[in-house]
Amino acid sequence: MxxxxxxxxxxxxxxxxxxxxxxxPPPPLNYTPEILRDSAxxxxxxxxxxxxxxxxxxxxxxxxTPAEAKARAWAVQKLKSxxxxxxxxxxxxxxxxxxxxxxxxxxxxxxxxxxxxxxGNSGSTGDAGIEAEVAYFPTLxxxxxxxxxxxxxxxxxxxxxxxxxxxxxxxxxFGPARFVGPNIAxxxxxxxxxxxxxxxxxxxxxxxxxxxxxxxVTPIPAGALSIPDAENLERMLALSQxxxxxxxxxxxxxxxxxxxxxxxxxxxxxxxxxxxxxxIIVIACHLDSWDLGTGAIDDAAGCGIxxxxxxxxxxxxxxKRTVRxxxxxxxxxxxxxxxxxxAKYVNEPHALAMESDFGAGKVWAVDFNLPASxxxxxxxxTSALAPLGIVxxxxxxxxxxxxxxxxxxxxxxxxxxxxxxxxxxxxxHTPDDTLDKIDKAELRQNVAAWAATLFxxxxxxxxxxxxxxx
Amino acid sequence: MxxxxxxxxxxxxxxxxxxxxxxxPPPPLNYTPEILRDSAxxxxxxxxxxxxxxxxxxxxxxxxTPAEAKARAWAVQKLKSxxxxxxxxxxxxxxxxxxxxxxxxxxxxxxxxxxxxxxGNSGSTGDAGIEAEVAYFPTLxxxxxxxxxxxxxxxxxxxxxxxxxxxxxxxxxFGPARFVGPNIAxxxxxxxxxxxxxxxxxxxxxxxxxxxxxxxVTPIPAGALSIPDAENLERMLALSQxxxxxxxxxxxxxxxxxxxxxxxxxxxxxxxxxxxxxxIIVIACHLDSWDLGTGAIDDAAGCGIxxxxxxxxxxxxxxKRTVRxxxxxxxxxxxxxxxxxxAKYVNEPHALAMESDFGAGKVWAVDFNLPASxxxxxxxxTSALAPLGIVxxxxxxxxxxxxxxxxxxxxxxxxxxxxxxxxxxxxxHTPDDTLDKIDKAELRQNVAAWAATLFxxxxxxxxxxxxxxx
Numbered sequence: 036m037x038x039x040x041x042x043x044x045x046x047x048x049x050x051x052x053x054x055x056x057x058x059x060p061p062p063p064l065n066y067t068p069e070i071l072r073d074s075a076x077x078x079x080x081x082x083x084x085x086x087x088x089x090x091x092x093x094x095x096x097x098x099x100t101p102a103e104a105k106a107r108a109w110a111v112q113k114l115k116s117x118x119x120x121x122x123x124x125x126x127x128x129x130x131x132x133x134x135x136x137x138x139x140x141x142x143x144x145x146x147x148x149x150x151x152x153x154x155g156n157s158g159s160t161g162d163a164g165i166e167a168e169v170a171y172f173p174t175l176x177x178x179x180x181x182x183x184x185x186x187x188x189x190x191x192x193x194x195x196x197x198x199x200x201x202x203x204x205x206x207x208x209f210g211p212a213r214f215v216g217p218n219i220a221x222x223x224x225x226x227x228x229x230x231x232x233x234x235x236x237x238x239x240x241x242x243x244x245x246x247x248x249x250x251x252v253t254p255i256p257a258g259a260l261s262i263p264d265a266e267n268l269e270r271m272l273a274l275s276q277x278x279x280x281x282x283x284x285x286x287x288x289x290x291x292x293x294x295x296x297x298x299x300x301x302x303x304x305x306x307x308x309x310x311x312x313x314x315i316i317v318i319a320c321h322l323d324s325w326d327l328g329t330g331a332i333d334d335a336a337g338c339g340i341x342x343x344x345x346x347x348x349x350x351x352x353x354x355k356r357t358v359r360x361x362x363x364x365x366x367x368x369x370x371x372x373x374x375x376x377x378a379k380y381v382n383e384p385h386a387l388a389m390e391s392d393f394g395a396g397k398v399w400a401v402d403f404n405l406p407a408s409x410x411x412x413x414x415x416x417t418s419a420l421a422p423l424g425i426v427x428x429x430x431x432x433x434x435x436x437x438x439x440x441x442x443x444x445x446x447x448x449x450x451x452x453x454x455x456x457x458x459x460x461x462x463x464h465t466p467d468d469t470l471d472k473i474d475k476a477e478l479r480q481n482v483a484a485w486a487a488t489l490f491x492x493x494x495x496x497x498x499x500x501x502x503x504x505x
Numbered sequence: 506m507x508x509x510x511x512x513x514x515x516x517x518x519x520x521x522x523x524x525x526x527x528x529x530p531p532p533p534l535n536y537t538p539e540i541l542r543d544s545a546x547x548x549x550x551x552x553x554x555x556x557x558x559x560x561x562x563x564x565x566x567x568x569x570t571p572a573e574a575k576a577r578a579w580a581v582q583k584l585k586s587x588x589x590x591x592x593x594x595x596x597x598x599x600x601x602x603x604x605x606x607x608x609x610x611x612x613x614x615x616x617x618x619x620x621x622x623x624x625g626n627s628g629s630t631g632d633a634g635i636e637a638e639v640a641y642f643p644t645l646x647x648x649x650x651x652x653x654x655x656x657x658x659x660x661x662x663x664x665x666x667x668x669x670x671x672x673x674x675x676x677x678x679f680g681p682a683r684f685v686g687p688n689i690a691x692x693x694x695x696x697x698x699x700x701x702x703x704x705x706x707x708x709x710x711x712x713x714x715x716x717x718x719x720x721x722v723t724p725i726p727a728g729a730l731s732i733p734d735a736e737n738l739e740r741m742l743a744l745s746q747x748x749x750x751x752x753x754x755x756x757x758x759x760x761x762x763x764x765x766x767x768x769x770x771x772x773x774x775x776x777x778x779x780x781x782x783x784x785i786i787v788i789a790c791h792l793d794s795w796d797l798g799t800g801a802i803d804d805a806a807g808c809g810i811x812x813x814x815x816x817x818x819x820x821x822x823x824x825k826r827t828v829r830x831x832x833x834x835x836x837x838x839x840x841x842x843x844x845x846x847x848a849k850y851v852n853e854p855h856a857l858a859m860e861s862d863f864g865a866g867k868v869w870a871v872d873f874n875l876p877a878s879x880x881x882x883x884x885x886x887t888s889a890l891a892p893l894g895i896v897x898x899x900x901x902x903x904x905x906x907x908x909x910x911x912x913x914x915x916x917x918x919x920x921x922x923x924x925x926x927x928x929x930x931x932x933x934h935t936p937d938d939t940l941d942k943i944d945k946a947e948l949r950q951n952v953a954a955w956a957a958t959l960f961x962x963x964x965x966x967x968x969x970x971x972x973x974x975x
Contacts, residue, residue: 087740090737091615091737091740091741091744092615092741092744093615093617094615094616094617094618094737095617095618102617145561145562145563145564146564147563147564147565147572147799148564148565150936237937237939237941237942238708238710238937239710239798239935239936239937239939240708240709240710262941263937263939263940263941266940266941267560267561267564267799267939267940270557270561270940271561271562274561274562328709329617329737465709466620466709467707467708467709467733469707469709469733469737470733470736470737470740471707471732471733471736472707
C-alpha cells in the first residue's frame with residue numbers, strides 16, 4: 036500500500052474501527068483477525084462501490100472488446116486510488132467471438148416467438164436464418180444416444196431438469212448440455228441446436244455461456260432458450276405428438292461472428308509483504324463479464340470482495356507475505372487471463388491461491404488444501420470464520436478457473452470460501468445480472484471472511500503447499 | 506349447457522364429486538354453494554387447461570392482430586367443447602398500432618445498452634433513431650412542473666417509486682407516468698420520453714402498456730426501461746452531475762407504426778337460465794394480451810376462472826338467470842371489446858356484472874355494489890366465501906375495464922372478487938407473463954369463489970341493481 040487516500044474518501048469504512056477519526060492510518064497494535072473481520076462485517080462500502088462503479092460506468096465488458104479495455108483502465112485507476120502497490124496491466128491477445136442478431140420462432144404448428152441467445156462460439160445461421168423440424172431430447176444422454184446422421188436437416192433441442200443447489204453442483208450435472216451438447220449435435224449431423232438454458236430461474240432471459248467444438252467439427256448455430264420458452268416448446272412438442280402428429284418447426288436466426296485476435300489483459304495489484312523470500316499469495320476474480328448483463332454477480336462482486344479484504348489487511352500493518360490481486364481478463368470466453376497469468380508467472384514462487392467467482396451470496400463453508408503442517412493456521416482460520424456461520428468441510432479445495440493454471444503449475448495450497456449459490460444460476464450469464472441483485476449485508480460477510488483469512492495466511496511463515504500426491 | 510362432453514374428457518374434474526363415475530351429469534339434488542365451492546377447490550383442471558392452451562397454442566395475441574383472430578377461433582372451439590350455449594363471435598373494427606424495432610443505449614458519458622420497450626401508441630423515431638440529452642424527472646409531478654418549451658430537443662426520463670401493494674393500488678399512484686407522461690412531455694417540447702416501467706420487479710423485462718396523446722398533441726417516441734436499467738440510468742445521471750458535469754445522452758430507436766383499422770372481436774358464451782324474464786348476469790375476462798408475453802396472468806387466467814366457474818354452475822341444474830361469459834377482445838389496446846359489448850347489448854336487460862382481470866392470485870376480499878334489498882344474497886355470498894379466506898370490505902365494487910360500459914349504461918349491480926396483487930406488477934405487460942407464473946392452488950381457489958358466488962346470484966330472483974345515487 037502506498038497510501039490511504041481511498042480510505043479517507045470513503046470515510047464510512049472506518050466507523051467500526053476504534054480511534055480512526057484522524058488523517059493517519061490506524062496503528063498496527065494488537066489487532067486480531069477478529070477485529071478485522073468484525074469491522075468489515077459492520078461496514079464495508081468499498082466492495083459495493085466497486086460493483087456499482089463497474090456496472091454503472093462500464094456495464095457489460097466481454098473479453099477482447101473495447102468495453103473490457105475501458106474496464107481495465109477503470110480498474111487501474113480504482114486500484115491505484117485505493118493505494119495498492121505495483122498496479123499494472125498484463126496484456127495478451129486472444130481470438131474473439133461476438134454476438135450478432137438473435138431471434139427464434141416456432142413456425143408450425145403453434146407459431147410464436149421464443150426468447151433465445153447465442154452460446155459463445157456458436158456458428159451463424161446467416162442472415163436468411165434456418166428453418167427446420169425440431170428433434171427433441173429430454174436429456175443430454177438422450178442426444179448422445181441418437182444414431183449418427185439421424186439429426187440431418189434438423190434442429191436438435193436438448194432439455195434437462197437443472198434445479199437450485201446451495202453448492203452450485205447442479206451446474207456440473209446439467210451444464211454439459213451447453214458445454215458439449217452442440218459439439219455432439221454437430222457430429223450427428225444437426226443443422227443447429229437449441230438448449231434449455233443452464234439456469235434455474237423462470238424469466239424470459241436466456242443464459243449464454245461458452246460452448247466448444249472439437250477441431251474438425253463444424254460449429255453449428257447454437258442457442259439457449261429461456262426456461263419459460265423451453266417449457267413452452269416442450270408443451271408444443273407433447274401436444275403436437277398427441278393431437279396433430281405434425282412436426283414442430285423452428286426458425287432460428289443467429290448471426291455471431293469471429294473477429295479474430297484481439298487484445299485483452301489482466302489487471303494486477305499488490306499488498307507488498309515484508310519478507311521477499313516468502314512465496315506469495317494470489318487472490319483472483321475476473322474483470323470481464325458476459326455481454327448480456329452488467330456483470331454484477333459475475334464477477335464485479337468477486338473483484339469488490341478481494342479488493343476490500345486486501346485493503347483492510349493493510350490496516351494491520353505490513354503483512355509478511357505479498358498478497359497479489361489478479362483481476363483477470365477474458366474468463367468467460369476461455370479463461371484467457373488465468374492461462375496468461377499461469378504462464379507469465381510460472382517462475383515466481385507462489386504459496387497459495389484463492390478465488391472469488393460465485394456471486395455475492397454469503398460464505399457458508401470453507402474447504403482447504405494445505406499440508407498437514409499447516410494445521411495451526413487452518414485451525415485459526417476455522418475459528419475466525421465460525422462466528423460468520425462458516426463451517427469447515429471434508430472437501431479438498433479446488434480453487435477456481437483463473438487460478439487453475441498457476442495452481443497446476445506450482446501445486447499450490449488452496450482455500451475456498453464457498454458461497455451460497457442457491458440463486459446464483461437464476462442470474463448467471465443473463466441480462467438480469469445487475470447491481471440490484473447484490474445484497475449488501477451478504478457482500479460484507481464475504482469481505483469479513485476474506486479479510487480474516489488473508490490476515491492469517493499473509494502472516495503465516497510456514498509451508499502452505501500440500502504434500503505431493505503419491 | 507348443451508352437453509357434458511368436456512366434463513368427461515377431463516375426468517379428473519370430477520374426483521371430488523360423489524357418484525359421478527357414469528356418463529350422465531351429476532343430478533341436481535340438494536347441492537349447495539359449499540359443495541360446489543369445495544369441489545372446485547379440491548380439483549379444477551379446466552381453468553389451468555385454458556391458460557395452458559392459450560399460452561401454448563396461441564401465445565401473444567394483441568388486439569387487432571391475426572394472433573388475436575386465432576385466439577377467437579380457439580376460444581369458440583373450447584367454449585363449445587365445454588358445452589356452453591350460444592357460443593359466438595361479435596366482431597368490430599378498431600385502429601391498430603404495432604411494435605417495431607426497439608433499442609436504447611447511453612452514448613455518453615458511460616456508453617451501454619439499456620433494455621427498453623415501446624409503449625402502445627408511441628410515435629416512431631424513424632430508422633435513424635434519435636440521440637439527445639436526457640432531462641431527468643424523479644416523479645411525474647416534477648415533469649408537470651417543468652417550464653413549457655424547456656424540454657425542446659431533449660429526451661425526458663421520468664422515474665418513480667412504485668412498490669408492491671396487495672390491492673394493486675400502487676398502479677393508480679404510479680401508472681400515470683405511463684398513461685399521461687408522454688402527452689405532457691410532448692406538450693413541453695420533448696423529442697421523446699422514457700419512463701421507469703410501471704412495475705415492481707427487478708428483471709430486464711420492460712413493462713409495456715398503452716399511453717395516449719390528446720388530439721393535436723404529437724405522438725412522440727415513448728418507451729419504458731426495465732427497472733434495473735432505469736436505476737442504472739439514475740446512477741449515471743447522479744455520477745455525471747457529481748464528477749463530470751457532462752450531460753447523459755441517450756440514443757433511442759423505436760419504430761412502431763399504425764396499421765389502420767383492423768378486425769377484432771368478443772367471444773360470447775352462455776349458461777341459459779330457466780327464466781327468460783330475469784335480467785342476465787355478465788361475467789368478463791379478456792382474450793387479448795400484450796405482445797411481449799404469452800398473456801397467462803393477463804388475462805388467460807381470468808378466462809379460465811370464469812369458464813371453469815360457469816361450467817361448474819351447470820352441475821347444480823339449470824340456474825334461473827342466464828349467465829353470459831364475455832371473453833373480450835382488444836382490452837389492452839383501448840378496451841375496444843368492452844366498449845363494443847356495452848353498445849351492442851345496451852337494450853338487453855342486465856342485472857349484474859363481474860370481471861376477472863388481475864392475474865391468478867388468491868381472492869382475499871369481496872366488494873359489493875348491490876341494493877339494500879339484496880342483503881340476504883349478499884350475506885349468503887359472504888358466508889360461502891369466508892372459508893376461502895375471503896373477507897367483505899366497505900369499498901363499493903367498481904367492476905373492471907371490460908364491463909365498464911355496460912355497468913355505466915344500465916347502472917348494474919357489481920361484485921368484485923379481489924385478488925391478491927402483491928406480485929401482479931412484477932409480471933404485468935412484460936415478456937415474463939408466462940404459464941409458469943400460475944399457481945394451480947391459487948387458481949383453484951379463484952374458481953371456487955366464483956362458482957359459489959355465481960350459483961347464489963344466478964338463482965336469486967330479486968333486484969340486483971343498486972339504488973340510484975341521489
